[in-house]
Amino acid sequence: MEGADGMTGFGLDDLPLRDELRGKSPYGAPQLDVPVQLNTNENPYELPEPLVRRIAERVAEAARTLNRYPDRDAVELRTELAAYLTRTGKHPVGKENVWAANGSNEVLQQLLQAFGGPGRTAIGFEPSYSMHALIARGTGTGWISGPRREDFTIDVAAARRAIAEHAPDVVFITSPNNPTGTAVDAGTVLALYEAAQAAKPSLVVVDEAYVEFSHRDSLLPLIEGRPNLVVSRTMSKAFGAAGLRLGYLAAHPAVVDAVQLVRLPYHLSAVTQATALAALEHTDTLLGYVEQLKAERDRLVAELRAIGYEVTESDANFVQFGRFEDSHTAWQRILDQGVLVRDNGVPGWLRVTAGTPQENDAFLEAVRALKKEQQA
Numbered sequence: 001m002e003g004a005d006g007m008t009g010f011g012l013d014d015l016p017l018r019d020e021l022r023g024k025s026p027y028g029a030p031q032l033d034v035p036v037q038l039n040t041n042e043n044p045y046e047l048p049e050p051l052v053r054r055i056a057e058r059v060a061e062a063a064r065t066l067n068r069y070p071d072r073d074a075v076e077l078r079t080e081l082a083a084y085l086t087r088t089g090k091h092p093v094g095k096e097n098v099w100a101a102n103g104s105n106e107v108l109q110q111l112l113q114a115f116g117g118p119g120r121t122a123i124g125f126e127p128s129y130s131m132h133a134l135i136a137r138g139t140g141t142g143w144i145s146g147p148r149r150e151d152f153t154i155d156v157a158a159a160r161r162a163i164a165e166h167a168p169d170v171v172f173i174t175s176p177n178n179p180t181g182t183a184v185d186a187g188t189v190l191a192l193y194e195a196a197q198a199a200k201p202s203l204v205v206v207d208e209a210y211v212e213f214s215h216r217d218s219l220l221p222l223i224e225g226r227p228n229l230v231v232s233r234t235m236s237k238a239f240g241a242a243g244l245r246l247g248y249l250a251a252h253p254a255v256v257d258a259v260q261l262v263r264l265p266y267h268l269s270a271v272t273q274a275t276a277l278a279a280l281e282h283t284d285t286l287l288g289y290v291e292q293l294k295a296e297r298d299r300l301v302a303e304l305r306a307i308g309y310e311v312t313e314s315d316a317n318f319v320q321f322g323r324f325e326d327s328h329t330a331w332q333r334i335l336d337q338g339v340l341v342r343d344n345g346v347p348g349w350l351r352v353t354a355g356t357p358q359e360n361d362a363f364l365e366a367v368r369a370l371k372k373e374q375q376a
């Protein structure tokens with residue numbers, strides 16, 4: 001193909017790219033225009049009208065002073081996030097415990113910039129959130145794929161052995177885990193934390209992107225007295241604000257000092273801060289949607305089992321189901337019926353996000369038809 005600059009056949013690999021990025025592809029869930037999109041764990045509910053108006057007000061206010069850089073330390077926002085965590089996490093935290101960035105992916109990137117990097121390594125227990133490995137790669141951090149059991153729970157003894165063997169600088173524990181939906185208990189986190197401190201010591205990051213959907217309490221209280229433990233959160237899922245790009249962490253204040261060494265100055269725009277503050281004013285309404293989604297998630301689990309699928313126990317707003325001889329073909333057959341689910345590359349399994357009751361009905365109809373087809 002000829003580019004605008006007339007250089008034929010020039011591609012990515014001809015650039016003086018870092019070696020570890022050669023031949024790699026970017027993160028990408030397909031963004032296909034189909035009627036029912038249940039593939040990226042988004043919240044299906046649009047923001048309620050009163051919140052939309054409140055965002056407009058707060059953004060208008062912020063717009064007047066866009067000639068100035070935003071509050072570099074996002075103090076008001078961190079104060080409100082701390083209040084939310086204190087109220088819902090059964091553990092008191094203050095703004096000095098909280099840090100915010102453009103999505104929890106940026107929070108995780110800042111953590112790896114500060115605690116990972118060239119010559120250092122991070123471990124995750126896979127299958128898990130693919131971005132952990134990608135952010136590791138992007139920050140020059142070596143990646144270690146740790147084990148999970150056949151049923152996708154974490155085998156504590158095996159995980160401790162992997163930590164002792166590799167002595168990673170950063171340990172990721174995703175709870176509830178994506179794409180499996182599996183949550184871990186406090187005992188597991190404590191056992192892995194202990195192993196990680198004995199081996200290095202290293203930073204343990206508990207990614208709680210889906211915790212509001214869980215049957216279990218948040219692991220937030222575990223940060224008490226454990227300065228190397230970080231809990232990361234996001235407004236992308238429970239708050240129904242994936243488009244906002246707002247993630248945050250809670251940890252010892254020293255961790256907050258550490259990420260400030262690597263964050264870009266003024267990384268969080270005044271518009272983002274204003275929008276997030278407006279959303280936090282409507283927390284109760286938004287958590288009401290979460291209750292509906294939890295009920296729909298439980299319904300998906302029950303109905304998928306009734307149809308004859310295997311389902312992994314889920315504490316998130318999605319469900320992993322199978323098994324398929326060829327999950328990609330199954331994914332395509334569901335898509336042919338207008339329903340987009342996710343093929344995460346876990347052999348035999350697919351993942352569906354809990355949508356509105358109507359969307360979930362459409363999905364269930366599609367997988368019922370698929371089951372009949374496969375039995376015929």
Ligand SMILES: *Cc1c(COP(=O)(O)O)cnc(C)c1O
Nearest residue numbers: 103104105129178209234236247
């Ligand atoms: C969706 C998701 C996130 C959220 O990323 P944002 O950048 O906040 O949108 C983080 N961790 C996991 C495990 C996720 O699935």
